[in-house]
Amino acid sequence: MKTRAILLTVGLFALRAPAVTAQQMDMAAMQYWGTAELIKYHIVGVYQDSTFIASDGAGLADIGDKVVIDLNWKMSQQTIVGTPVIQNSKSTISKVRDLTPACLAPVLQGDYEHYELLSIKPGPAGVLMFTSTTSYPVVEAAYRCTMSRKPVPAKVVTTPVDFSLPAVMLFGMPIEASDGLTISPDKKFFTVRKNGWTWTITPTKSGGK
Numbered sequence: 001m002k003t004r005a006i007l008l009t010v011g012l013f014a015l016r017a018p019a020v021t022a023q024q025m026d027m028a029a030m031q032y033w034g035t036a037e038l039i040k041y042h043i044v045g046v047y048q049d050s051t052f053i054a055s056d057g058a059g060l061a062d063i064g065d066k067v068v069i070d071l072n073w074k075m076s077q078q079t080i081v082g083t084p085v086i087q088n089s090k091s092t093i094s095k096v097r098d099l100t101p102a103c104l105a106p107v108l109q110g111d112y113e114h115y116e117l118l119s120i121k122p123g124p125a126g127v128l129m130f131t132s133t134t135s136y137p138v139v140e141a142a143y144r145c146t147m148s149r150k151p152v153p154a155k156v157v158t159t160p161v162d163f164s165l166p167a168v169m170l171f172g173m174p175i176e177a178s179d180g181l182t183i184s185p186d187k188k189f190f191t192v193r194k195n196g197w198t199w200t201i202t203p204t205k206s207g208g209k
Contacts, residue, residue, distance in 0.1 A: 029187060030172035036075055038206040039168060043069040047115060049196030053096065055155035058141035059106035060099060064092035065114045072206070073165065078126035086117050103145040110137025110154065118158075128163040166190045168203050 047065040052058070071084035091114040097105050113135040123129040134157045140149040171187040182191045189202040 024174045026172040026174075026187070028172075030169060033168040033171055033205065036168065036205045038081065039073045039075065040204045040206050041069070041071050041073055041165060042202045042204070043071075044200045045069070046198045046200075047196050048198075051114060051196070053093070053108065053112050053136065054106060054139035054141055054152040055136040055157075056141075056152050058099070058152055059096065059139055061096045061112070062094045063112070063114050064094075065089060067115060067117050069117070069120065071120065079122040080120070080128070084120040086120065088116050091115070098142050098145075100142075100145065104142040104149055106142065106152075107140040107149065108137050109140065109151075111135070112137055120163075123162060126164070128165065130161045130163050131158065132161065133158050165203075166192070166201060 045067045047063065049063060050060050051063040053061045053063075066089040068087040068089075069084055072081040073079070074081045091112060093108075093112055096108065113133075115132055115134065117130060117132045119131045121129045121131075136152075136155045136157070138154045139152045141152050143150040166181060170183060170190070175181075175183060180192060180194060183189075184191070189200055192199040192201065
């Protein structure tokens with residue numbers, strides 16, 4: 001699995017939360033998460049979208065991909081504790097086609113890997129830094145639409161991307177669902193959707209009272 005440049009900033013900075021009052025808040029949830037010192041995050045990212053499959057932007061396909069992440073977050077220091085565990089999956093590809101439907105469809109001479117997460121490191125202001133790659137194979141793409149095909153060279157692109165975890169205190173706030181972020185009815189996990197990705201983020205309190 002590998003990646004095109006995808007902006008994954010999904011934290012509070014991207015939210016437009018409505019005004020809230022103390023009476024509207026879930027005080028039990030606020031108290032529970034307010035005492036957390038160590039939080040375990042289980043993060044599942046699923047990608048499904050039409051995507052360029054050649055290094056020069058030629059050709060499209062419906063791409064599926066998935067990554068699973070487990071990490072520990074220390075609240076007092078706003079940083080990762082230990083080494084995150086990353087499980088990458090192989091990309092799936094279907095409906096390979098030219099950008100113009102009437103033109104010859106491209107032919108892949110190898111595997112396209114959309115997203116391969118290589119590392120996760122703490123960044124500034126509590127933001128995570130994901131480093132990932134997208135691997136393009138040699139692709140025989142349409143030349144003058146229907147005359148013939150010409151090879152587009154293989155390429156591996158490495159991309160660093162900011163990823164902000166939604167604040168656990170949101171479980172205690174009456175945040176309205178949006179296209180960017182929703183909270184499960186049982187207040188157990190967040191769902192974030194952006195740029196073809198659906199991220200399910202489940203925090204578990206591990207430290208504190």
